[in-house]
Amino acid sequence: MKEEIEENNQLHRTEIENFEKKLNLINSVLHDVIEGYNKKKLCPTCDTEIIAFLPFGVNPRPNAQCPNCGSLERHRATYIFLKENTSIFKENINLLHIAPEKIFYNIFRNQENINYLTADSNDKPPRVMEKMDIQSIQYPDNTFDFIYCSHVLEHVPDDRKAINELYRVLKPMGKPLFRSLCFVF
Ligand SMILES: [Zn+2]
Incomplete structure (x- = not known):
């Protein structure tokens, strides 16, 4: 019984942690969106001004994916390298x-x-x-x-x-x- 309660508690802790991660991500995107109205970002690979890059990844990281062309950080870095060098x-x-x-x-x-x-x-x-x-x-x-x-x-x-x-x-x-x-x- 005690083990079962501990297992349930652990499950709840994991759920809370996952929920907090999602909240942080939403918070970061909202922050970018609000800031983005004043300061838009340029995606070099599709040459489009966007308000914010979207979270991406198994453990989603903020500011990663272009909502227009789907490019990630590595694509944009490579594109800039190819263009400039x-x-x-x-x-x-x-x-x-x-x-x-x-x-x-x-x-x-x-x-x-x-x-x-x-x-x-x-x-x-x-x-x-x-x-x-x-x-x-x-x-x-x-x-x-x-x-x-x-x-x-x-x-x-x-x-x-x-x-x-x-x-x-x-x-x-x-x-x-x-x-x-x-x-x-
Ligand atoms: Zn793009």
Whole structure:
């Protein structure tokens, strides 16, 4: 009986804690909304002024997701990096995008300067144009000016072979952006 009461108490404590977390999140969003009327935020990936970014995640964190395009912090940071530090939006390039995520697929495919190829180990239409095992890429040496490969290498059985292949099909002056736990340039 005593154990049952303690178990119930623990359940109530957990419920209260979860409720408090939700209240804090609502509070943070409301704060952003109220403040946002005076100071709107700009989402760089969709170039839209918004009042507030929304909470996102299993344990939702505040100020994370754009309500317009769905971008998260990492997408916006990557987009700003690409725009300010690479020629990806300026020069005519062949771009290979492995396992294309929706946010960047929507950005890259609309760029007139980008000859765009998306690939994945599985056919996942509509975003994937070609099936590709990056441990054995079906393209000749020096094909691409830029390769964007995010959160893929940690899932490939032989990541060294994959990196060798990606560099093989990359032109000598080309730029790779491999992202998993860190950036590698
Ligand atoms: Zn956006």
